[in-house]
Amino acid sequence: MARRGQPQTRARRSAPHNRRRENERTDVASVLAHAVREIDNTVRAGRIGLTTRAKFQAVALLLREERARVRANADGSITNQTEQLKRLDGIATTMAKTAVRDAGLLALLDEDAEVSADARAIKRELMQAAGIEPPPEEPSAADRAAEAKNRVVPRSVIARQLANPFLAPDFNAPRTPQPRTTRLATWELLGPLLRSFERAANGAPTSMALPERTVMRTPQGRELMPHQAQVVTAAANGHRTFLLADEPGLGKTAQALLAAEAANAYPLLVVVPNVVKTNWAREAGIWTPRRPATVIHGNGEDIDGFADIIIVNYEVLDRHVGWLGDFGLRGMVVDEAHFIKNKSSQRSQNVLYLADKVRARCTRPLMMALTGTPLINDIEDFLAIWQFLGWIDEKKPRAELMAALDDTGYTPADPEFYPAARQCVVDMGIVRRRKIDVAADIPARRIADLPVELDGPAGRSIRAAERDLARRMVARYEAALAARAEEGGEVVTEGIDRELVDQVARWELKDAANAKAGDNVFTMMRRIGRAKAELAADYAAQLARSAGKVVFFAKHIEVMDAAEATFAAQGMKFTSIRGEQTRTVRQRNIDAFVNDPSVSVVVCSLTAAGVGVNLQVASNVVLAELSWTAAEQTQAIDRLHRIGQTEPVTAWRIIAAQTIDARIAELIDGKAGLAATALDGSDVEISPSTDVQHAALVALLIDELSKDPKHVPLGSTV
Structure with missing residues (x-):
């Protein structure tokens, strides 16, 4: 045939x-x-x-x-x-x-x-x-996965297997029943299911029926927003598959982590884009602190094989698909799930292979696809996500969805089939809420920090420069101590001389302001900004695709240039507001962003666009570089959070983890009296930028001095 x-x-x-x-x-x-x-x-x-x-x-x-x-x-x-x-x-x-x-x-x-x-x-x-000999077929997902198997098995994973043989998966778990023979058995159903979404009438439900939220205890007294608690309650009640398509800023990460806790879905595998890998580890520490989380970098030499939560980015998943498939996973979360829309790509095949392995070894695993953008180009983008969740296979619905479709009593020949079929798919676990739908749940204005790892030569160079700066200040501190002793002055004999630390930081800051070359606190922040530029722009592009227009703020021209190059490479239409522009060009670019639906991003200078600009057509702002003052940061956010804004505004602050960047973010918030995660319209305490710069240098010097026992005697505290 x-x-x-x-x-x-x-x-x-x-x-x-x-x-x-x-x-x-x-x-x-x-x-x-x-x-x-x-x-x-x-x-x-x-x-x-x-x-x-x-x-x-x-x-x-x-x-x-x-x-x-x-x-x-x-x-x-x-x-x-x-x-x-x-x-x-x-x-x-x-x-x-x-x-x-x-x-x-x-x-x-x-x-x-x-x-x-x-x-x-x-x-x-x-x-x-046509009589043409086709080239050999590409290997299947299973073949590729078999090829990848055992490429990398971290030593800590082997230690886990040897330490407790009972961690081996249970192959006797009951299998999912095969679809019963129904009227629909001979029908092609995937096409009609997709058309049921294309034909959806205005007002058709976009979310499954969610239970009323229950009061639940969360770590450190943190409170879930009502819309978040509903998903966690659904998982606690036994629901196990979710396409969580909430708009960015509505807390999908916390919902997924607490759903896994409610379902006891451990070990849990979380597959994420590289730009949010560090943030997932941080959020796991906040929401599920009793569940150790480990992040896979490269070949995974430093991972914790005994962790409950394993976080891996798409780019290195192929090296680890073998041992992960045999790890006994009971849950799997795929963040930015639209990344797997092309089923022929290697990363999609790796994800689908692991999903099948999880289902084969666990009766009812927790499977969650997180994306603010379930559809990118075509309605068929749904298929890979549905397959990951186990709702369909390559050719037809699986048993649970097939039974629900059969229970409608319709076939694709009936017009009534399409709204009923769409509802069946939604009830499998689609959850979609917009900011405007849950505006009462969230602050009108808030900051969400997104820590990123600076990998590669640029990251290593920045960390080396930071160490050199700290050591230079230590040498200056010790020289000042020695000079004071020679002059017969008073010397602190135990611990760190805080007064001298303060003075050394002021000397360093003065030298940095006058320096024309060499690394100092200002050049380091500039280098960090350049290193973050592409990551920040990539995240802004994801936001624009899922939540609409985005405002991108940066301090330095080279960071703006790098961001614009990233947007251009991704085919995103953008405009810019810069200091060198004439008034006419500036207004034309503002009008383009506000009025042209095809313009997704406006790239703004913190100094040139921080005041006097109305950009309330957007509700998401990406702060690619840190300001030296909370006031400057607030002014940027207020370009969106102003009269005419109808949605809560979220500022996504990109922070270079494990660098002075993270320390400065904390200092800015401390000076302003703000929590790192919320800005709810409170009055901002204005502090001079030199206060933050000085405090950063003081903290850097104290950290370095604390590593030397001669400055911190045994038993003392810093």
Whole structure:
């Protein structure tokens, strides 16, 4: 039987073609023209499903390759080459006219469009029908995972396995029942399920029914917002799969961590983008402090194999997929789950492989997909997320969803099927809340810190420069102590001389203000800003895709330039507000951001755009670099939080972890009398920038002196 979507006449003729020599091909243009006519008839009839899209993409790929082959073929006559290209151009024109009828098809004509597995399979069939030997098929997800297995097994993981053999997974856990035989067994259902979301009427539910929140104890007396508590309560009540699609700023991380606690879903694997890996570890320490968390970097030499929460970024997951698959996981969270929308990509296959391993070894694992952007380009972006959650497999709904669809009493031939089917999928665990929907739950204005790791040469260089600065101040401190002793002055014999520390910090600050070269507190902050620029811009781009317009603030021109380069590379339309702009250019750029829906980001100078600008069309601001004062920071946030703003404003402050950047963030908040995570309209205490700079140097010097026993005698405290 021919594969779905294959031209039947060509399928019956494929056997003779397969007996030809590899370099002998039939009329490829005829095969493509026949396929294009079938696609066009289907589109005109309004029946655009998964198969049609896959076939359209397969034809586009093969057409592109055939045109390149004909152009490169110098053996034939020019007349024949011209005729072949003319026929191929005619097919391309027909495809373009067909694609205009559907935006999803038009996107598939892009050379950078991601190729689905079905499209690759149909392309192979078209090639065989044309007498072309297809290239060897790419290995499956299971094959790739098997290849990756045992690439890396951290020593601490081996120690865990040896220390407690009972940690081995239970293979006797009952399996999920197979779908019962139903009226829908012979129907293709994935396409209709996707169309049920495309056809959704205004006002259709976007979230499953959530229980009333219950009062729950959280660490250190922290209080969950009502919308957060509802998800945790659902997990406590037994719900185990969630597509948590809340807008950014509504606390998806805390909801996931506390849902895992409620479900006792440990060991828990959390797969995240690199930019938020450190933040997940910090949040785990805040919300689930009794559950040790470990972060996998590189080959995982420094991870804790006995931890309850394992955090890994997509980029290094392939090195660890082997031992993670055998680790006995009882829960899995995928943050920014739209990263796996392309099922043919290596990272998607790794995630789906691990999800299958978790389900095979645990009866009812907790599976959570977190994303503020469940759909990026097409409704089909849902499929990989649904498959991760276990709602569907490659071809059809799994047992639980199939049973729910069957219980509706409808088939895809019935108009009533589509709203009922959509509700079935939503009830599987889709949760979507917007800021405006839960505005009463959250402060009108708040700051959320996002710590990032500065990896690579830039990060190492910054940390080395910070150590050099600290040692230089120590040498200055010790020289001053020695000089004071020689002059017969009073010397502190035990502990650290706080008065001298204060004076050394003031000397260093004065030298830094007059320095023209060398590392000091100002040059280090500038270098940290440059190192954070791409990470901050990448996070701003994620915010823009999921929550709408974003304001991006930076202090230095090179940071703004790097951010704009990142936005351009990601295809995001942006504008900027800078100090060197004329008044006309500045206003034109403001108007573009406010009025043009396609302009996603405005890149602003903290000094040039911190006052006198109204940007309340956005409710998210990214602070890529720290100010020296809380007042400057507040002025930037107030470009959004002002009269006309209808949503709570969230400022995402990008902090370079384990550097002076983090210390300065704490000092700014301390000087302003603010908590690091909330800004609720309180009056800001204005402190001179030199206060924060001086305090940072004092803290840096005390930390370095505290490492030396001669400055901190045994038994004393700093």
